[in-house]
Amino acid sequence: MIRLSDEILPENTEMRKAFCDTLMELAGEDKNVILMDGDLMGAMGTKPFAQEFPEQTIDCGIQEANAVGVAAGLSAVGKIPFVHSFGPFITRRACDQVFMSGAYAKLNVKLVGSDPGITAQINGGTHMPFEDMGIMRGIPEMTIVEPTDIAMLKSVLRQMKENYGMYYMRLVRKSCMKIYEEGSEFEIGKSVMLRDGGDATVIASGYCTAQALIAGEILDGEGIHIRVLDMFTWKPVDEEAVILAAKETGAVVTAENHNVINGLGSAVAEVLVKNNPVPVEMIGIQDLFGEVGNLEYLAERFELKADYIAAAVKKAVKRKTKQ
Amino acid sequence: MLERKEKQRLQLLSKRIQMYTMKTIGSLGVGHVGGSLSIADLLAVLYGKEMKYDSRNPKWEERDWLVCSKGHAGPALYSALALMGYFPESELETLNRPGTRLPSHCDRNLTTGIDMTTGSLGQGASTAAGIAYGMQLDGKTNMVYLILGDGEIQEGQVWEMALFAAHRKLSNLIAFVDYNHVQLDGYTDDICSLGDVREKFESFGWFAQDVDGHDVEAVAQAVKIAKSQKEKPSMIVLETEKGHGWSEIAGKLNGHCPTVSKVQLDSALAEMQGAYDKIKEGIL
Numbered sequence: 270m271i272r273l274s275d276e277i278l279p280e281n282t283e284m285r286k287a288f289c290d291t292l293m294e295l296a297g298e299d300k301n302v303i304l305m306d307g308d309l310m311g312a313m314g315t316k317p318f319a320q321e322f323p324e325q326t327i328d329c330g331i332q333e334a335n336a337v338g339v340a341a342g343l344s345a346v347g348k349i350p351f352v353h354s355f356g357p358f359i360t361r362r363a364c365d366q367v368f369m370s371g372a373y374a375k376l377n378v379k380l381v382g383s384d385p386g387i388t389a390q391i392n393g394g395t396h397m398p399f400e401d402m403g404i405m406r407g408i409p410e411m412t413i414v415e416p417t418d419i420a421m422l423k424s425v426l427r428q429m430k431e432n433y434g435m436y437y438m439r440l441v442r443k444s445c446m447k448i449y450e451e452g453s454e455f456e457i458g459k460s461v462m463l464r465d466g467g468d469a470t471v472i473a474s475g476y477c478t479a480q481a482l483i484a485g486e487i488l489d490g491e492g493i494h495i496r497v498l499d500m501f502t503w504k505p506v507d508e509e510a511v512i513l514a515a516k517e518t519g520a521v522v523t524a525e526n527h528n529v530i531n532g533l534g535s536a537v538a539e540v541l542v543k544n545n546p547v548p549v550e551m552i553g554i555q556d557l558f559g560e561v562g563n564l565e566y567l568a569e570r571f572e573l574k575a576d577y578i579a580a581a582v583k584k585a586v587k588r589k590t591k592q
Numbered sequence: 593m594l595e596r597k598e599k600q601r602l603q604l605l606s607k608r609i610q611m612y613t614m615k616t617i618g619s620l621g622v623g624h625v626g627g628s629l630s631i632a633d634l635l636a637v638l639y640g641k642e643m644k645y646d647s648r649n650p651k652w653e654e655r656d657w658l659v660c661s662k663g664h665a666g667p668a669l670y671s672a673l674a675l676m677g678y679f680p681e682s683e684l685e686t687l688n689r690p691g692t693r694l695p696s697h698c699d700r701n702l703t704t705g706i707d708m709t710t711g712s713l714g715q716g717a718s719t720a721a722g723i724a725y726g727m728q729l730d731g732k733t734n735m736v737y738l739i740l741g742d743g744e745i746q747e748g749q750v751w752e753m754a755l756f757a758a759h760r761k762l763s764n765l766i767a768f769v770d771y772n773h774v775q776l777d778g779y780t781d782d783i784c785s786l787g788d789v790r791e792k793f794e795s796f797g798w799f800a801q802d803v804d805g806h807d808v809e810a811v812a813q814a815v816k817i818a819k820s821q822k823e824k825p826s827m828i829v830l831e832t833e834k835g836h837g838w839s840e841i842a843g844k845l846n847g848h849c850p851t852v853s854k855v856q857l858d859s860a861l862a863e864m865q866g867a868y869d870k871i872k873e874g875i876l
Contacts, residue, residue: 324729330759335718335752342722345700345708348729365712366749370719374709375701 271461272450277479280419285314285383285442287419291426292351296322301347302430305340307333307354313383313442315353337363337378341370344377349430355389356382356398356439364404372408372435379429380405385415385439385475386526387567389559397559398439403531405437406504412436413504414457415475420449421501428457439475446479448499460507466494469582469589470514470521474500474533476573477524477552483575488582495582506536508544515545520585522550524578529553548588550581594809598641600871602808605675606636607868610837611861612671612684616694618857619685624696626834626847627741628668630772630805634830635672637811638737642819647677650705656734657723659708661716662741662770663697664849670694670703678705714747716740717767721757724765724825735819738767743775746784751796757825758797765825766818770805772834776848793827805830837864 296302296318304318305327319326329336333354340350352359359382360367371378382401384390389397405411412434416422422440429436448463455461463478464485473481481497488495496518498510515521521541525533534551541549554571568574594602609632617623638658639645646652660669667687674681679693686692693702697711708723710716720738727734740750757765769789773780780786793800799821803810811830818826833843838860841847852860870876 327725329756332752332756334714334749335721335756338715338718338749338753339722339725339756342708342719342724343726344722345719346723346726346730348726366715366718369709369712370715374699374719 271453271455273463274447274450277446277448277482279444280447282419283314283443284419284422284440284445287422288313288426288440289315289318291423293318293321295427295430296325299349300325301349303327303343303348303350305329305336305350305352307331307336307358309354313353333358333363334366337366337380338370340378341366341374341376349377349379351379351381353381353383355384355396356401357396360398360401360404360437367405367435368408372410376435377433378435380437382437382439383442385441386554387559387564387571387573388441388443388476388526390563390567391561393561394559399528399554399559400531401439402503402527406531406536410435411504412457412502414502415439417475417478417499417501418445418448420451420453421455424453424455425457425501441475448478455501458502458505458507460501460510461499463497463499465496467518468493468495468520469586470496470498470518471524471578471582472498472500472511472514472521472533472537473524474503476526476568477578480573480575481524481578484578484582487575487579493582493586500533503533503536506540508540511537511540512544515541515547520548520589522552522578522581522585524552524573526573527553528556530556548585550585552578552581594812599809600874602636602640602812603871603876604868605640606633606808607837607864607871608675609635609668609671611864611868612674612681613668614838614852614857614860614864616667616671616684616687618852620687621853622849622851623667623687624664624849625838625852626774626841627662627770627772628665629836629838630832630834631665631668631739631770632837633806633808634739634768634770634811635668637808637815639672639676641812642815643737644735647705650678654734656737657707658737658739659710659716659720659723660698660739661710661720662713662739662744663710663716665739666694666696666698669698669706673703673705713741713744714749717750717753720767721753721762721765724757724762725760727764728762734764736765738765740767740769742769742771742773742780742786743783745769745786745789754793754796754798761823762825763821763823766815766828767826768828768830770832771829772832774834774843774845774847778845789829790827797824798827799824800827800829802829802831805832806836837867839863
């Protein structure tokens with residue numbers, strides 16, 4: 270069951286703390302759960318895991334390609350490795366290992382890439398993945414998720430452990446906006462309708478989900494009523510919900526903290542052009558590199574905030590009317 | 593030291609692996625002949641003597657694992673597997689045909705007896721280390737064997753693994769480098785020299801040995817010593833000849849992935865049969 274939070278406020282707990290706590294639960298239940306890292310356990314806040322489960326911890330040092338390969342080998346003998354690094358390094362750098370040693374070999378590795386998009390903040394463009402989901406999306410049989418808040422993270426992480434196969438999760442390390450109440454359960458591959466409206470649908474993920482809800486409030490004041498879908502699974506994308514949104518609202522805006530090329534915008538557009546073409550606008554990184562800055566600055570710089578989403582909705586609605 | 597008969601048995605097995613390999617690739621007319629032939633002696637030692645496996649129960653929990661990271665040597669491995677009864681010899685001629693279970697590069701999901709999918713070079717190093725570590729975590733004594741090409745160790749990933757395996761004391765991992773000195777574009781010394789491979793692995797904290805990779809007795813002895821290691825992963829550098837056993841390409845630059853005509857196949861098989869007969873008569 271999913272229960273929405275009454276108010277959208279920042280979480281009191283950081284995502285990394287919830288990640289570590291949940292993994293510790295899973296590791297306590299199943300000794301085959303292994304946490305691997307590339308010298309970022311300190312940054313990811315997973316040292317408590319290492320202290321409590323030293324036999325189930327492998328800090329490989331700074332060698333992501335080897336870490337992913339070792340994880341694939343471990344999974345071949347029944348282990349369930351979760352491998353963390355910053356998003357760019359677990360995807361860009363170890364892409365071929367994810368592809369061949371993991372996915373092509375049909376093994377069971379759970380990849381976790383932290384600091385998605387602008388949340389990399391002062392680590393800047395080198396560490397700011399706008400392409401991680403796109404890279405993973407092109408690999409067959411990968412399941413790709415971006416949990417929105419702590420309640421969802423806990424639910425999704427457990428499913429990643431229980432379901433055999435290759436997963437990539439991009440994960441904010443610090444605080445997120447709380448959208449769901451504790452104990453909510455989600456189904457990977459099924460989006461969540463956060464609000465309904467008949468004029469357009471915003472299909473959002475991660476950082477942009479809360480922004481989409483704020484955009485909804487702004488637009489209500491202007492007499493435009495939108496549906497908001499939390500599309501936390503990018504692959505397999507929830508085709509049914511996307512098609513239904515197009516049919517019932519006639520216009521779609523995607524909103525993602527990622528390059529619109531090869532990202533959520535692409536995934537949604539692929540579904541719509543084949544099934545039910547409607548005007549689509551894409552909020553996201555417009556094929557640019559990242560740069561240093563705080564979250565507020567970067568969200569404005571890359572036009573991910575609610576105002577931009579609201580403007581994109583108006584544009585999409587206008588295009589709908591023209592058609 | 594091996595008994596004379598034991599040595600002869602392994603030498604004969606190696607020749608049979610070579611002949612099966614030639615027939616397998618010859619049936620298609622093209623393939624990775626050179627790097628397949630150069631590991632036939634090693635495969636004879638592993639499958640004929642050192643490895644624990646059961647071809648009637650390929651997923652046997654107690655088996656030793658083999659990761660052929662130079663995945664393009666698949667045809668040699670398939671030949672060994674067919675000889676050991678994993679699948680019928682007749683299946684070898686399906687190599688690379690549409691829908692085959694025997695692709696160019698090793699695939700754990702297609703071929704009975706193949707433990708790991710390989711092909712993108714360097715990656716088998718890490719998966720082998722992962723398997724070895726997993727065995728250790730579970731307190732199991734299964735050995736993990738890893739076959740690397742010489743050109744393959746130009747990949748940085750191999751050296752990441754070398755650090756990892758030494759740090760984690762993976763003494764149940766025995767790796768081989770098939771040091772045949774020839775890679776696709778030329779001699780390794782002309783492309784990107786590997787230097788003293790044994791010394792390099794030693795400096796990474798491995799127990800490392802140099803042996804003549806075509807002397808089954810020396811290879812078996814090296815494996816035996818490697819198995820006795822308690823703290824360190826083992827590297828056995830096999831001094832080999834690319835295309836060993838077929839003089840038309842042996843040690844030459846044209847042997848990586850040549851075409852093989854019917855005439856060439858017959859000539860290679862005749863040469864190998866000749867060597868086989870001499871071993872049998874005790875002349876070689």
